[in-house]
Amino acid sequence: MYGYTPSKDEYLKRLRRIEGQVRGLQKMVEDDKYCIDILTQVSAATRALQSVALGLLEDHLGHCVAHAAAEGGEVADAKIREAADAIARLVKS
Amino acid sequence: MYGYTPSKDEYLKRLRRIEGQVRGLQKMVEDDKYCIDILTQVSAATRALQSVALGLLEDHLGHCVAHAAAEGGEVADAKIREAADAIARLVKS
Amino acid sequence: MYGYTPSKDEYLKRLRRIEGQVRGLQKMVEDDKYCIDILTQVSAATRALQSVALGLLEDHLGHCVAHAAAEGGEVADAKIREAADAIARLVKS
Amino acid sequence: MYGYTPSKDEYLKRLRRIEGQVRGLQKMVEDDKYCIDILTQVSAATRALQSVALGLLEDHLGHCVAHAAAEGGEVADAKIREAADAIARLVKS
Numbered sequence: 127m128y129g130y131t132p133s134k135d136e137y138l139k140r141l142r143r144i145e146g147q148v149r150g151l152q153k154m155v156e157d158d159k160y161c162i163d164i165l166t167q168v169s170a171a172t173r174a175l176q177s178v179a180l181g182l183l184e185d186h187l188g189h190c191v192a193h194a195a196a197e198g199g200e201v202a203d204a205k206i207r208e209a210a211d212a213i214a215r216l217v218k219s
Numbered sequence: 220m221y222g223y224t225p226s227k228d229e230y231l232k233r234l235r236r237i238e239g240q241v242r243g244l245q246k247m248v249e250d251d252k253y254c255i256d257i258l259t260q261v262s263a264a265t266r267a268l269q270s271v272a273l274g275l276l277e278d279h280l281g282h283c284v285a286h287a288a289a290e291g292g293e294v295a296d297a298k299i300r301e302a303a304d305a306i307a308r309l310v311k312s
Numbered sequence: 313m314y315g316y317t318p319s320k321d322e323y324l325k326r327l328r329r330i331e332g333q334v335r336g337l338q339k340m341v342e343d344d345k346y347c348i349d350i351l352t353q354v355s356a357a358t359r360a361l362q363s364v365a366l367g368l369l370e371d372h373l374g375h376c377v378a379h380a381a382a383e384g385g386e387v388a389d390a391k392i393r394e395a396a397d398a399i400a401r402l403v404k405s
Numbered sequence: 406m407y408g409y410t411p412s413k414d415e416y417l418k419r420l421r422r423i424e425g426q427v428r429g430l431q432k433m434v435e436d437d438k439y440c441i442d443i444l445t446q447v448s449a450a451t452r453a454l455q456s457v458a459l460g461l462l463e464d465h466l467g468h469c470v471a472h473a474a475a476e477g478g479e480v481a482d483a484k485i486r487e488a489a490d491a492i493a494r495l496v497k498s
Contacts, residue, residue, distance in 0.1 A: 347407050
């Protein structure tokens with residue numbers, strides 16, 4: 127049971143849509159579409175992935191991190207450090 | 220015939236791998252994997268997409284933009300503006 | 313008293329260094345330095361700012377958000393939503 | 406004489422404004438402002454720097470890269486590779 131569990135179906139739907147976007151990108155390359163039009167769709171897929179990441183992160187903060195923070199101590203510190211590292215990876219990707 | 224045409228197969232291979240990463244993300248959500256582990260994989264897929272975009276962009280600059288620049292005039296200006304807009308979308312996504 | 317309070321001096325030092333980087337950029341423009349060299353320094357200043365942001369965010373999660381989470385209820389929800397919004401702004405900037 | 410030369414004054418004005426934003430950030434830290442408010446201003450300064458970078462890049466493509474592309478040969482290839490590297494640094498920062 128994680129923060130994203132109640133919204134599992136919604137995340138799966140979004141990820142299936144992103145899978146469709148990536149397949150659409152393959153079709154564009156196969157059909158020799160114009161580079162700039164492909165780039166526009168790559169940006170759209172990237173933004174969709176980032177939006178999934180931001181959703182998962184908010185669910186994680188509101189659930190796992192919040193529970194750990196309520197307990198306090200080393201467990202809380204470790205969870206917060208772990209979340210901060212994930213945020214850094216997200217910002218840099 | 221575009222800048223990416225000679226590397227079409229390589230782009231298709233990379234996009235198929237990204238499609239696999241996105242399907243892997245769905246499996247992680249279905250199997251109730253830990254949020255942070257999912258986030259790490261989302262960051263990896265995002266970086267892979269960005270890397271495809273940077274490749275397409277370099278091919279585009281070296282081919283379509285370079286040709287237009289060699290012609291000069293309004294065609295060149297329009298191509299450069301179009302490329303700059305695509306770069307801005309990429310930086311902001 | 314906030315999460316960043318114990319590291320105030322360190323943040324001020326880093327921000328003063330970034331101010332110096334931005335003044336250095338002005339000097340490069342005034343001295344007609346090569347565009348790509350200016351761009352390299354803009355990227356360095358941007359990364360330094362993002363690194364300050366990631367530090368402030370981790371301090372915020374470990375202090376303000378952790379305290380609110382320990383209290384629970386609506387206060388916790390509001391703090392987590394606020395932090396998630398700040399993370400989204402950071403990822404998109 | 407570079408692509409940004411005709412807009413030098415405008416770039417200097419924007420960079421001075423960003424310097425002011427970074428000094429404003431120092432004042433916020435000194436005055437113990439709320440972390441989230443500081444983060445909002447860091448995001449604003451980061452976006453302003455990125456916008457300067459995108460401007461410089463477009464000027465560079467329209468001037469130095471276009472000239473090199475018109476000449477063609479190895480000089481053109483080297484300029485395009487250099488620009489692509491700068492774009493990659495920008496996207497990753």
